[in-house]
Amino acid sequence: MAARGNGSENSGEDISSVMGFSGFGKKARTFDLDAIFEQTRRTAIERSQRILEDRQKAELSAGPSSDASSASKHQEKPSASTSRQQASDDSSDSSDSEPIGPPLPPGLSAQPEEEEDELIGPPLPPGYGGSRADDDDDDDDDDDGDNDTAEDDDDPVKKIPDTHEITLQHGTKTVSALGLDPSGARLVTGGYDYDVKFWDFAGMDAALHAFRSLQPCECHQIRSLQYSITGDVILVVAGNSQAKVLDRDGFQVLECVKGDQYIVDMANTKGHTAMLNGGCWHPKIKEEFLTCSNDGTVRTWDLNSDKKHKSVFKPRSLQGKRVTPTCCTYSRDGKLIAAGCQDGTIQIWDRNLSVHTKFHCRQAHTPSTDTCCLTFSYDGTTLASRGGDDTLKTWDLRNFRKPLNVATGLTTYFPMTDCCFSPDDKLLVTGTSVKRDEGNGKLVFFDRESFKKVYEIEVASASVVRCLWHPKLNQIMVGTGNGLAKVYYDPVKSQRGAKLCVVKNKRKEKQAETLTQDYIITPHALPMFREARQRSTRKQLEKDRLDPMKSHKPEPPVSGPGRGGRVAAHGGTLSSYIVKNIALDKTDDSNPREAILRHARDAAENPYWVAPAYTQTQPEPVFADEESEDEEADKEPEWKKRKI
Template identity: 75%
Template structure:
């Protein structure tokens, strides 16, 4: 009824305006004001749009149900439980809708059309909706066997285990300074001789900005440090942390990496030459191992390109020099170990294609001190040793050594009898350990629980005979023997912790009264530094010592010539020129008073005190000659 009333009012207003237009046209002498405005029936348009939306939503729903039925059949055939779950839940996490709906119910049809319009996702969706929609689509498209129980994605492990871990350790050859780096981009310097038991670093810096630190090593002279981070350019720092050089970055658009001047991708590892102090080595995700010279930072020295069994490029994950510096070894992503002659970069001198499981990323290679054995730490939870004279198969293999990090170390003991490595654990699943193996028999000799986190880095210094360990929870630990170890941590653990300096002056609260009279107004303190300078000039607040007394002493203080008690005694008593000619008479003149009024010694010996016998007076020379020889005093 209301709608009909509105239509009548609208028709009346329309007829009225038409009559007025006709009157004005007849008066002014022309037939009309032009073409009439086109009218639209909005109700019919809305009804047509609603019907079109309903038909379209029905088609979309039917197509979706057909796809779900096909996926359900495939899942039943392949045994995919995940696809069954998706089909039961109605596709994308929404309850399945029916294809038959009554068109007479306008409210239900409008709500259905809104739901279907949301499903169709017309227009750009918000970021949260888009991400959730993509996630559900990926889950629906997944076809295959179910994931094993306890499986965790590698990204989740990195978020859980690699947060602020100590990913790099370096000790100078003398063992005086330790440098550490981590995933928090910080490089910290520790001085054993300057630290106390608080063990605080004396310097912290970020040389590579927002790139994680992957390797740190002092040169053989200990004057510079090689810093390998997550970017493509290695840096050289001096002992105080100032940058010396930065390697050049290569051209990433050149296909042949031998024609570029530097690395074009993230660095993985690096080390110094054991004999030549100016040369160092780096490996990168661009598939090359490059040697550099400190004197020439604009271009690499040599390029070594590891190749897979098919001759394709493979990424080196770790690299090192041999003890004599003549060989360069690299562990690659395909599980191979490839070794080149330092002066011949074309063909490998030794190689083992299946040293570790392909894709396990070997994390460390190290040579024994005698240079005949190579140890490799693999990401396949193994530790292997290789004989350089027979590189076909490993000498010994240890399994079950979990490793979650791409830089887990292994190293030989200074006497070359033991081999050490660390193990990784998941968060809250136990403690990371240091494991020691006998080099010849490869039997587990000893195992140390380090912390409730993974052991990422380990270093056994040959001069200090101490072990440095970096853990996954950001701790750097030092293990030493009180008898066999030398210097290093023994210098700082015996020092007591320094006390913090207390403030000499206490801050005073001031009451600000801006409208007080000048005679009652207090001067407002503008700066603490200025107040300290004023207090320094005040002799009472600065506790200025009193000057020496000039002239005769006063107030219990002696004069300037006797400023101290000892000097006063020396001047007035010890240097007294008065001297008795007969010291015996000087002492015996007090004998009568002491015998009549005994006070100190005599009362204690009243009963046992013997009669004093004094020597007789000295005789003349003539009488002395008459005495017998045995009575004469021997001089």
Template identity: 75%
Template sequence: MDDPDIGAVMGFSGFGKKARTFDLEAIFEQTRRTAIERSRKVLEKEQTAAESLQSTPCTGKLSTPTRKEHPEAIARSPVGDESENEDSDSSSSDLIGPPVPSSLSRLSVEEQANAADLPTSSDKLLGDTDEEEEEDDDDDNPVKRIPDSHEITLIHGKKTVSALGLDPSGARLVTGGYDYEVKLWDFAGMDASLQAFRSLQPCECHQIKSLQYSATGDVILCVAGSAQAKVLDRDGFQVMECAKGDQYIVDQAKTKGHTAMLNGGAWHPKIKEEFVTCSNDGTVRTWDMNNEKKHKNVFKPRTAQGKRSIPTTCAYSRDGKLIAAACQDGSIQIWDRNMNVHTKFHNRQAHVPGSDTSCLSFSYDGTTLASRGGDDTIKTWDMRNFRNPLNVATDLPNIFPMTDCCFSPDDKLLVTGTSVRKGQGSGKLLFFNRETFQRLYEIEVTDASVIRCLWHPKLNQIMVGTGNGLAKVYYHPVKSQRGAKLCVVKTKRKAKQSQTVTQDYIITPHALPMFREPRQKSTRKQLEKDRLDPVKSHKPEPPVSGPGRGGRVGTHGGTLSSFIVKNIALDKTDDSNPREAILRHAKDAEQNPYWVAPAYVKTQPHAVFADVESEEELEDDEPEWKKRKL
């Protein structure tokens, strides 16, 4: 809190609202010194005047003063009327008049000035107020500064809230979860119904891993399960999308971006265009918003054997000069932002190998690093001696790869959440003393895991994301500022209902205008209306003459083929049995022969037909080998 750069970046100069105090001892000391100095000057002038009087010859005449000296006028001289003192000294050079009061001698002035240093009852009334006593108590006991007297619940969805972000001014909150949704909340625009003003899916079917506002609060870094991070504006619209690398290139430094799922990301605390991301491809990359086609720098975490190590989380230091990453081999590796080859600090045995360290957080003074391990521990590290942890707390269940830990705004407390299985208890928010690591306080949040936690220094409010889709905000009506206090006092907006007198009508279906035929009032108007109707005013096409054109078959002409086609088409007889069809004309052909019979009437012999019975007898007399096989 003593660093002016940190105060300028975070947008605050102190913690909470504090009454104005005055240093009364400094004021009295300055007054005493001023009084002594002025009285010394007056006495020196009196001595010089007396010496000048002794050096001048005596003429036997006494000089008369121009004005009468009065003790009150002399009493005002030490306070600051030097012009009057000079006049009185020149006019009373002969020391005519009443002597200087003993209360204004040099010793008495010094005694009065020394006595002014002692506090009086009025000074106590000015300096010691009830507010200052309460604040002194709060300074001694940091637990009393935890704003947990009131809370509100924001319903994000039914699945885990895995990302939480608050802008530097504290006006807007953004939440993301396993349901792929990102919701934006505006405290000043919400009422008591606590509804988000926007909901979107920026990364389609990828779980949201991290959401964070930039240092200026104008854009949001969205890190999801895909290989490409996105930057959104304050209203949720996409501003930039990072490039994706070539997954067939072995050297990750040669690719333009990540080639595997992202695990985390963070903004630079002072450069508003720069951010960092880490991925399962084993790299930590920095990006510039002005160049989305390629990363800015690449850091490669390595194991003790020099093999690739997967980073699970990454973070900037408070001054932005260091980049820290925690890896799956249990190590914490820290690089200088401008030196990407070798690490500046590293610890190979920070946490249990194979566990996912879920969070790295730097203290506000920049000397301490807190790490939340997947091995159910939380540790603090001194940046000046990174070999051994300062403090360790165990038995803190952690089953999510993004469980948070953060420092309080006054840097005296360390906050983290615990995870629970379904139906096995309640998730808690734990507060540890930073120096002694004593568990000072805990809050039972809900019957699900506590994953994300954020303590905003300007609002003095705590935001918590849980495993059952809730985002809770804890605040105090006096110690907290704005934020949740703005929306809880607003009543729910009532839906506007138009109050009109209506009359019920019974309408038969075919009485509606769409079914009812309009009554014709004039024939001329009906003709004009039909003329506008393209169906009724359509001119029929003329018959096709000739063989046909445009896909239309022409009418039959004088050819034999067209005549036969017409007759066949018009013939309604059934020709399914051809024998019956022929025998139908046998009687007519016998009585009125026309084609063949008249030409052979004279020469045609009489037809003799075989008897059917005789044929059957002959067939019976024939040998077996001549009989036809039926």
């Protein structure tokens, strides 16, 4: 039995060694929890005292200003060794007076002993370890800084980014359309010169050149440009009856269908039949956009359907007659559609109910004037209208009979003059027009609540037609009547946009590169077909210098009568040569025989070309006398005589 018991014990040890259990089959350990807690508490106290010592040393070395406070703390607090002794003695008496929990983090000032016992809650953050008086002073300073910041936040004029500007040269005619994508990376401009230009802020340098220019609507003035809410397509509204949708690179995605102009009821046609006046994208649905036209309709379209419009809204006058809408827009939530009409009315429909208007103001602006722009505030409760009667008005949708505020004296000569709200919804911006050489066009800022003119910017010596305040970039884009597109920004308050391109240096112009013949490497070709290996340009120039033909100096121009077969400057042409040598020749060539035989004696005495070769075989020439020739001519009959 004893042997069996020993064997079982040995087998248990073997199993424990194989399985990795160190205490297999042994009794579990017991721990003295009181002793462990006491040791942990003492360690925490020692660490706290060490941290307090380091803090006091740092305050002593900070300067004379902190000496007094550190000295007072030294008087109140005992030394480190004494503290440890007292802590150990007190711990034996009672544990209620000791701090409970982890030690204080480094950087915190010590509290007096009287206050340490009563301290409840988390420790104070860094920077609040001074005396009460110091804390009060710091609080006063912080309050002053908060007041200054609050004043800056309350004053919307200080948020206007107008410290810097850049100028983009679109062309020479009016910039009548501006569009920025939602991210603010690309700007698109259109004008009366039929051009649409694309500007990439991240890709431009300080030269500020557009990377693409095109004419999407041929010979029609561009009236409106807008990016969709996703920024992947652009709505182009021009002076024709068919709006177009382009992608980011300028390629056509959709062209709206044209309606039948011989149908009286415009609701029965598939599209517009007259010139477009404006258009915009739906703020929530990326495939839907809106257009208005001189045919008296406002139509919504679907990007995926180019066969027909989506719905038709027909504004009517008080007598029920057709009225031309001059501008249109969606509300911020996309549930309302607003249109400003030529008879001075503003008509608003529910997007899903196209028959009757939901809001209607008959005398919003002066009749027979073009309402230039309608825009909703960011909170969706206020509508701003820019009228052709030189006014700017705001309207409350909850009480649409009378305007909230009216600003007058804002001259406009263009049917697309803009107005827009600031990103914080506290300011309203619009532009003014001027005649040529009669002042500067201005960008005017109004307070939304009081409607007082709080600020203005003189843009250029031309009319301000378009203005756009991008909420993400916090930059203001302005289109003028002399072909300029200006961007106003602030290096501190603005983000990206124009700040990306002004810091880049202008690229050097590339020199005209000479065309070189491509060298084709054919390692397995026969020697007779193998091309010679290309040499460097320097060696080729040295070789050409040794060639007398290639390095021959050009002959200078001839001066004087000419030499070596070259004619002088005054005889360079055939006509001048003939005039000089033939027409002005004074010799008498009336007898051609004498002119020919004039050099006969010299040729007979000094033969050079033909005579030496025929000296042996050439017979003597025999010439008849002139008298005998005359006698023979007299003997000839009349019919043989040559007529003169």
